Amino acid sequence: MILRLKRGGGPAEIQALRSRIESEGLRVYQSPECLRPILAIVDKVPEALAADLLQSPQIEETTQPKTAWRLVAREFRDSRTQIDLGGVRIGDDTVVVIAGPCSVEGRDLIEETARSVADSGAHILRGGAFKPRTSPYAFQGFGVEGLRQLKDAGEKFGMPVVTEIMDAADVPAFVDHDIDCLQIGARNMQNFRLLKAVAVAGRPVLLKRGLSSTVEEWLYAAEYLAAGGCHDIILCERGIRTFETATRNTLDLTVLPLLAELTHLPVIVDPSHAAGIARLVAPLSRASIAAGAAGVAVEVHPRPHEARSDGPQALLPGELTGVVADARIQAAISGRQLA
Amino acid sequence: MNSSRRHHLTQLDRTIVQLFNERARLLCASTELEETVTAHVDDLLQRSTGPFPAEALRQAFEAIDRGCQEAGQ
Numbered sequence: 001m002i003l004r005l006k007r008g009g010g011p012a013e014i015q016a017l018r019s020r021i022e023s024e025g026l027r028v029y030q031s032p033e034c035l036r037p038i039l040a041i042v043d044k045v046p047e048a049l050a051a052d053l054l055q056s057p058q059i060e061e062t063t064q065p066k067t068a069w070r071l072v073a074r075e076f077r078d079s080r081t082q083i084d085l086g087g088v089r090i091g092d093d094t095v096v097v098i099a100g101p102c103s104v105e106g107r108d109l110i111e112e113t114a115r116s117v118a119d120s121g122a123h124i125l126r127g128g129a130f131k132p133r134t135s136p137y138a139f140q141g142f143g144v145e146g147l148r149q150l151k152d153a154g155e156k157f158g159m160p161v162v163t164e165i166m167d168a169a170d171v172p173a174f175v176d177h178d179i180d181c182l183q184i185g186a187r188n189m190q191n192f193r194l195l196k197a198v199a200v201a202g203r204p205v206l207l208k209r210g211l212s213s214t215v216e217e218w219l220y221a222a223e224y225l226a227a228g229g230c231h232d233i234i235l236c237e238r239g240i241r242t243f244e245t246a247t248r249n250t251l252d253l254t255v256l257p258l259l260a261e262l263t264h265l266p267v268i269v270d271p272s273h274a275a276g277i278a279r280l281v282a283p284l285s286r287a288s289i290a291a292g293a294a295g296v297a298v299e300v301h302p303r304p305h306e307a308r309s310d311g312p313q314a315l316l317p318g319e320l321t322g323v324v325a326d327a328r329i330q331a332a333i334s335g336r337q338l339a
Numbered sequence: 340m341n342s343s344r345r346h347h348l349t350q351l352d353r354t355i356v357q358l359f360n361e362r363a364r365l366l367c368a369s370t371e372l373e374e375t376v377t378a379h380v381d382d383l384l385q386r387s388t389g390p391f392p393a394e395a396l397r398q399a400f401e402a403i404d405r406g407c408q409e410a411g412q
Contacts, residue, residue, distance in 0.1 A: 332361035333354050 002075045003039040003053060003060040014039075015107065017058055024049055031076050032231055036079070040070040042227070047302035051302035067262065069219050069255055072233070077264035083232045086160020086180035088123045089267030089287050093111040093230075094339040096295035096332040097324050098162060098268070100126035103139060104146035107153075112302050114153035116317035121324040123339050124181075124233075125150065125159040126297060130166045130311060132187045144170075147177040162206055162297075168197030170284060175201055185275075186211050186238055189221050199228025206297075208236045208270070215255055235267040237288075238295060239274030248276025248313070251284055256291040266294035272313045278304065281315055285323050289330035295339075298323060359403060363410040 014030070014037050021028045021041055026049075029032050031038035043048050045053070055057055065073045081230045082091040090096050099122040114125050129146025131139060147163065154161035160180035165171065166188060174182055182212065189210035197319045198205055205225055218235065225233050237256070239249025251274035259267050265322070269282035285296045301307045301314035315323065328338045340348070380400045384393050 328361060328365070329358070332357045335353075335357055336362060337364065 001041045001050065001053075002063045002065060002070065002073070003041070003057055003059050004063070005037040005039065006060045007036050009037060009058055013058060013072070017056070017168070021049070021053075029071055029227070036078060038075075040073075040076050042070050050321050059071065067216070067219070069223040072219055072222045072263045072265055074087045074262055074264050077217045080264045081231065081266060082151060083204050083266065084244070085124065085162075085232075085234075086158055088339055089205075090339075091294050092113075093336045095289055095293070095327050095336055096124060097122040097327055098124040098126050098295060098297035099300050099315075099320055099323075100150075101128075101307065102299050102314065103218045103308050104133055104150050104163075105308050106142075106147045107300070108212045109155060110149050110153040113300060113317075114159065116302065116320065117300060118159060119159035120300075120317065120321040121328075121338070122320065123159065126183075126299075127153075127156070127161070127163055127324045128309070129163050130170065132164070132166055132185050133309070144173050144177070147173060147179060151177050153180060165194070165198060168194050170282060171197050171201050175203070179203065181206050181234075183236075184208060184221075186213075189218065190211055190225055194297045195224040196228050197223060199230040200224045201230075202232065204232035205230055206234045206236050206268075208238050208336070209240065209252075209255075211241050211249070213240070215262070216259065217321055222263070222265060233265050233296070235265050236270055237267060237274075238270035247274070247275050247280065251275065251288075253291045256293055258289070260292055267292075268295040268297055269293045270297040272297070272299040272310070272315075275309075276313045278313055278315055278319070281313070282319065282323050282326060283299050286326050286330050289327055290334065292334070295325070359406065360402065363407040366407045367411045 007325035020026050026041050026043040041179050053062060063075050067073060076268040080091055082089060082224050088096055099117045101113050104127040110127055117125055127150045129143060129150060150161050150163055162181035162183050163179055164183040164185045165174055182198050182201060183206040186208045207222055220234050237252060239251045246249050256267060269288035271281045275284055281298055288296050295312045299314045300320045302317060304311040304314040307314055331337050384396055387396060
């Protein structure tokens with residue numbers, strides 16, 4: 001049940017209401033909304049309490065969302081979530097471009113790539129230090145040393161960084177290296193211990209959609225983060241597995257307008273992993289922004305044929321510049337602007 | 340003009356205004372772009388094959404440039 005409180009209620013009144021609900025053994029969460037507090041009761045509300053709440057003078061409106069997730073439900077916020085990711089706003093009326101190599105492959109290469117990302121006008125640097133590879137014999141990433149190289153490159157060129165975390169035990173290393181945003185990869189979308197650990201890291205989280213996950217499963221994963229105390233969640237559509245084999249995955253742009261109805265969280269799109277083919281990335285980026293994405297995350301490499309992972313889907317630096325220019329135009333057409 | 344055409348025109352005009360604003364924002368943020376804009380627009384005008392008269396396009400771009408410069412000040 002979602003309770004929308006009347007404006008002007010003080011903290012003491014809100015706390016009294018929360019205590020009343022909690023005294024029944026129910027868990028209740030408060031929205032970060034400032035103007036009008038919103039409370040979500042995540043457990044089944046007994047009929048007697050529901051009747052009491054309906055009569056409460058503090059409460060303006062009660063709603064029962066059709067879905068079982070609460071904290072990421074659209075009804076839990078009056079406004080959409082806006083996130084400050086190392087100084088870059090996500091989820092307002094702007095469009096962001098996240099770019100970088102699939103893997104951090106060494107200090108020189110990540111700096112060379114970061115320079116081209118910054119020159120292109122993209123906003124956030126990405127790169128994998130811990131790599132979840134299908135084959136155990138494939139390059140697994142440089143681990144903590146990769147985090148250091150990525151962060152250094154981001155600082156050198158004035159960009160916040162996002163990178164994937166695979167193990168709850170690594171949270172301190174990510175925080176120590178001041179990684180601006182922790183990415184939960186597609187394969188770990190339902191690694192609930194990892195979600196709980198990342199939720200308390202105090203950093204924005206980029207949550208990729210699982211390879212074969214439904215929208216409902218994806219939003220439940222986001223609910224784990226929110227229930228753990230993380231409000232700064234960015235959803236990332238990266239293609240789903242279908243019968244189609246012509247592309248690496250099938251980019252499901254259907255979710256963009258759908259998620260705008262279901263959740264207050266911003267959604268970005270990763271067309272690189274969706275297509276697996278570099279030449280498809282630019283048109284898919286345009287389509288994503290046109291369909292309402294808060295941004296795109298694309299892979300770029302100065303020499304894709306030498307990349308240690310996912311070279312075929314990596315843009316050349318010049319192509320990235322084109323993607324950013326297209327993003328600017330698409331954003332303007334939809335009444336937004338580049339971040 | 341029927342209502343659907345009027346709607347299309349409104350949408351197009353809204354988009355044109357949004358693109359003007361984005362162009363001004365870009366120019367405001369990048370001083371070094373200014374020198375290359377004229378040559379770039381000349382090239383665009385030569386390649387334009389649509390029904391909009393080239394001279395009118397040139398005047399439109401001159402007006403846009405003035406607007407962008409005012410926005411920059």
